[in-house]
Amino acid sequence: MKRLIRQFGAWLVLMAIASIAHAAPSEPTSVRGTGDLGIVIERATGSLLIIDSTKRVAVKRIEGLGDLSHASAVFSRDERYAYVFGRDGGLTKVDLLTGSIAHRVMQAGNSIGGAISDDGTLVAVSNYEPGGVRVFDADTLALVADIPAKWSGGTSKTIGLVDAPGRRFVFSLWDAGETWIADFSKGSKPQITKFAEIGSNPYDALITPDGRTYIAGLYGEDGLTAIDLWQASPAPRKILQGYGRGEEKLPVYKMPHLEGWALAGDRFVLPEVGHHEVLWVDSRSFKEVARTPVHGQPVFAIARPDGRYVWVNFAHPLNDTIQVLDTLTGKVVREWKPGPGVLHMEFTPRGNEVWVSVRDSNVVQVYDAHTYEKKAEINAKSPSGIFLTARAHKTGL
Amino acid sequence: MKRLIRQFGAWLVLMAIASIAHAAPSEPTSVRGTGDLGIVIERATGSLLIIDSTKRVAVKRIEGLGDLSHASAVFSRDERYAYVFGRDGGLTKVDLLTGSIAHRVMQAGNSIGGAISDDGTLVAVSNYEPGGVRVFDADTLALVADIPAKWSGGTSKTIGLVDAPGRRFVFSLWDAGETWIADFSKGSKPQITKFAEIGSNPYDALITPDGRTYIAGLYGEDGLTAIDLWQASPAPRKILQGYGRGEEKLPVYKMPHLEGWALAGDRFVLPEVGHHEVLWVDSRSFKEVARTPVHGQPVFAIARPDGRYVWVNFAHPLNDTIQVLDTLTGKVVREWKPGPGVLHMEFTPRGNEVWVSVRDSNVVQVYDAHTYEKKAEINAKSPSGIFLTARAHKTGL
Numbered sequence: 060m061k062r063l064i065r066q067f068g069a070w071l072v073l074m075a076i077a078s079i080a081h082a083a084p085s086e087p088t089s090v091r092g093t094g095d096l097g098i099v100i101e102r103a104t105g106s107l108l109i110i111d112s113t114k115r116v117a118v119k120r121i122e123g124l125g126d127l128s129h130a131s132a133v134f135s136r137d138e139r140y141a142y143v144f145g146r147d148g149g150l151t152k153v154d155l156l157t158g159s160i161a162h163r164v165m166q167a168g169n170s171i172g173g174a175i176s177d178d179g180t181l182v183a184v185s186n187y188e189p190g191g192v193r194v195f196d197a198d199t200l201a202l203v204a205d206i207p208a209k210w211s212g213g214t215s216k217t218i219g220l221v222d223a224p225g226r227r228f229v230f231s232l233w234d235a236g237e238t239w240i241a242d243f244s245k246g247s248k249p250q251i252t253k254f255a256e257i258g259s260n261p262y263d264a265l266i267t268p269d270g271r272t273y274i275a276g277l278y279g280e281d282g283l284t285a286i287d288l289w290q291a292s293p294a295p296r297k298i299l300q301g302y303g304r305g306e307e308k309l310p311v312y313k314m315p316h317l318e319g320w321a322l323a324g325d326r327f328v329l330p331e332v333g334h335h336e337v338l339w340v341d342s343r344s345f346k347e348v349a350r351t352p353v354h355g356q357p358v359f360a361i362a363r364p365d366g367r368y369v370w371v372n373f374a375h376p377l378n379d380t381i382q383v384l385d386t387l388t389g390k391v392v393r394e395w396k397p398g399p400g401v402l403h404m405e406f407t408p409r410g411n412e413v414w415v416s417v418r419d420s421n422v423v424q425v426y427d428a429h430t431y432e433k434k435a436e437i438n439a440k441s442p443s444g445i446f447l448t449a450r451a452h453k454t455g456l
Numbered sequence: 457m458k459r460l461i462r463q464f465g466a467w468l469v470l471m472a473i474a475s476i477a478h479a480a481p482s483e484p485t486s487v488r489g490t491g492d493l494g495i496v497i498e499r500a501t502g503s504l505l506i507i508d509s510t511k512r513v514a515v516k517r518i519e520g521l522g523d524l525s526h527a528s529a530v531f532s533r534d535e536r537y538a539y540v541f542g543r544d545g546g547l548t549k550v551d552l553l554t555g556s557i558a559h560r561v562m563q564a565g566n567s568i569g570g571a572i573s574d575d576g577t578l579v580a581v582s583n584y585e586p587g588g589v590r591v592f593d594a595d596t597l598a599l600v601a602d603i604p605a606k607w608s609g610g611t612s613k614t615i616g617l618v619d620a621p622g623r624r625f626v627f628s629l630w631d632a633g634e635t636w637i638a639d640f641s642k643g644s645k646p647q648i649t650k651f652a653e654i655g656s657n658p659y660d661a662l663i664t665p666d667g668r669t670y671i672a673g674l675y676g677e678d679g680l681t682a683i684d685l686w687q688a689s690p691a692p693r694k695i696l697q698g699y700g701r702g703e704e705k706l707p708v709y710k711m712p713h714l715e716g717w718a719l720a721g722d723r724f725v726l727p728e729v730g731h732h733e734v735l736w737v738d739s740r741s742f743k744e745v746a747r748t749p750v751h752g753q754p755v756f757a758i759a760r761p762d763g764r765y766v767w768v769n770f771a772h773p774l775n776d777t778i779q780v781l782d783t784l785t786g787k788v789v790r791e792w793k794p795g796p797g798v799l800h801m802e803f804t805p806r807g808n809e810v811w812v813s814v815r816d817s818n819v820v821q822v823y824d825a826h827t828y829e830k831k832a833e834i835n836a837k838s839p840s841g842i843f844l845t846a847r848a849h850k851t852g853l
Contacts, residue, residue: 224806448491
C-alpha cells in the first residue's frame, strides 16, 4: 500500500513535470516575422549565426555545416529557410525559425555558389568536381536535374551561377570559356542553350538587378562578356576591353567579386583588378565613364540600396579599411578602420544600416548607413559572408 | 485501497489526456515564414484577406477595418504586420501570423494613404481632414508627430505621401501646391523643408524605386513636377509639359495612379490622362520617347519586376480587360478579359506570377506572368488593392 502511494506520488511528480514541459508559452519565440532575419557565415568553424537585423543581435549559432570558406547563401521565398552552399559540396537547408538544420546533402566534391529559381522551387549548385550544375527540389533537396559541363576538352568547372526570370539558371564554364542557360520553364528537364567562346577562363559573373544582362569576368584575358537575355537570340559581346589584369599582369591579391556590381544612379560601380581604383560604368552603354582612386585593391564596391553612396572594402594587406564614395562626385567622403579583415558588407534592404564582418576581430559591426554611427557589435567566430533574408525577393542574389 | 487504485487510475487517464492535449503539433500554423504573405483589400465590407502567395490561397479573413475605399497598406520590416490606411482615417495594424488586429486608431476624419520609414519605426498617414500628416510609432501606434499642412490659404489636404531614405517622408499639399519633406533623422521632432509653387493641385505622387526623385502629378495644370532628392538644395522642375488633361479638358473617368510608374529597362512607363495611351519616358531625361495606343483610359501600367513586359488595366467602362506590352517594341502582345472590374495587379517579388483583383466577379486571379496560364482563382468580396509583404523591403511602396 505504502509502495503504491509512493509510486502514485512519483507519477504525480513526473506528470507535473511533463505538464510544465508541455505548457509552452502561447507564443513561442519561433512565432515571428522572418523579413528581418539573416545569417553570418563563420568560415573557420563551419558554423553560422542566425541574426535579427531589427534588434541587431545574434539569435543562435548553428554548427556542422562543413567547409564554409567562400560559402554563400540564398533564401526560400517565404524567407524562412537559408540554403547554404559550402566549398566542400555540402548543401545545407537551415530553418531560421527553429534554429536547426532541416536538410543537408553532400552533393558534390567541390563547389562554388548557388542560386534559387524565381518561383522558389529549385535550388541549383555550381560545382568544380564533378564539373557542372546540380539542381535540387527546394523542399526536400532531392536531385531534380544533373547538368554535367561537358565540352570538347572534357568536363569543365562551373562558376558564376545566377537565377534569371522564367525559371532559368545561367552559369559559365571556367575551362571551356562558355556560358550556358538552363531553362526549367517546361518542368524538371531543362532546355540548355550554350554560348561558345565567351572569353578565356570566366571566373565569376553577375546578373543585373533587373535580370536582363549576364556579365562574366574573365581571368584569362582582359574585358568582360555581356549577354542581353531580353533578346530572342542573345549574342555575347565584349565590354570594358581594358578591364582586367592587363598586359603587365599586376600582382592581384584577390580577384574582385563581381556580385558587388550595383546600380548607383545611372552607373554601375565596380572594383578594378589589381589597381587601387574603382570604375564607374554607364549602365546603358557599359562604357567606362570615370575612375576613383581608392585605398587599396578593392574587393567589394557595394552601393547603398538608394545608390547615393558606395562602400568599398579591400584586399589583404589593406583589408582593415572601409571607404565610402559619393556617387554624384565620385569622391571619397569617408574612411575608417573597422578592424583587421573587413570581409563583407550587407545593407539592410532599404539601406538605413549596414552589417560589416571584421574577421580577425571576431566581430560583426552594424553601422547607421547615413551617420556612420556604430549601432552594435556582435561576437562571431571569423565572420565572413553576411546574408539577409530580403535577398529572397531579388533576382541574382 | 481499491478507491486509491481507482483514483490513481483516473489520474493516469486524466494526465494522459492532458499530455495529449499539450502534445500539440510541435509547430503551430503561426510558425511560418512571412516573406510570401500578403493582403487583399475587400473594399465593400471593410475586411481583408490574408493570402499565401506560395500556396496561392486565402489564409483568413479579418473584419472591422472601417471604410476601405482607396485603402492601401505598408508592411513592418519583419514582414509580420500590415499597416492598413482606410479612407475614414482609420489606421489598423494587422498581425498576419495570428490573423488578428494588433492595434487600431482613428487618427483623422478622412485620409489617403501612408508610408513607413526606412528603419521601420515610424508610420505616417496623409490626411484630408484635418489636412496634414500624422506620424505614429510603428510598434504601438502612439502619436509621435503631428504636421498640420498650414499655408497662407488655411490648412491643405495632403496627398502623395512616400518614404524616402534617411528616415524622411515626402508629401504634397493639394490646396497649396507645395511639397514638404519631413526629416526624422534627428529623432521624433521632424525638420520640415518646404517647396512652394510646385504646380496647381497635386493629386498623387511617387518616388522612383531608388528613392532619388519625387514626382507629383498635377490636376490643375498639365505636366508633372520632379524633385531630385540627391541634391543638397533640391529644386522642383517641371517635366513632361504635355502630360495631363490638356486644353480641351477631356472627360477623365479616373485619374491614373502614379504609383504604377515603374522602370522598364531604360524607361518609365506611365498611363496617359484621358487618352487611350501609355507613355514611355526616358528614365534619365524624363522626356517622352514613345507612346503606345491601348484599349481604354489606362489606370495602372505596371512593369513586371524584370521590366521585360508591362501590364495595363483600364478605367470604367472598359475595366474588364488587361493588355500586356512588350518593353522592347512597345507593342501590345497580349489582351484578355479576366472579368468585370479589374482593379489592381500585384506581381510576386521576382515576377514569376501576378495577382489580379476582379472586383465584380468577387475573385482574385493568379496568373503565371510568363505563360499567362491562370494558376488559381480565390473568392474575395469586391477585392481591390493587393499588397504582398515583399513591399516591406522597398522604398516608396
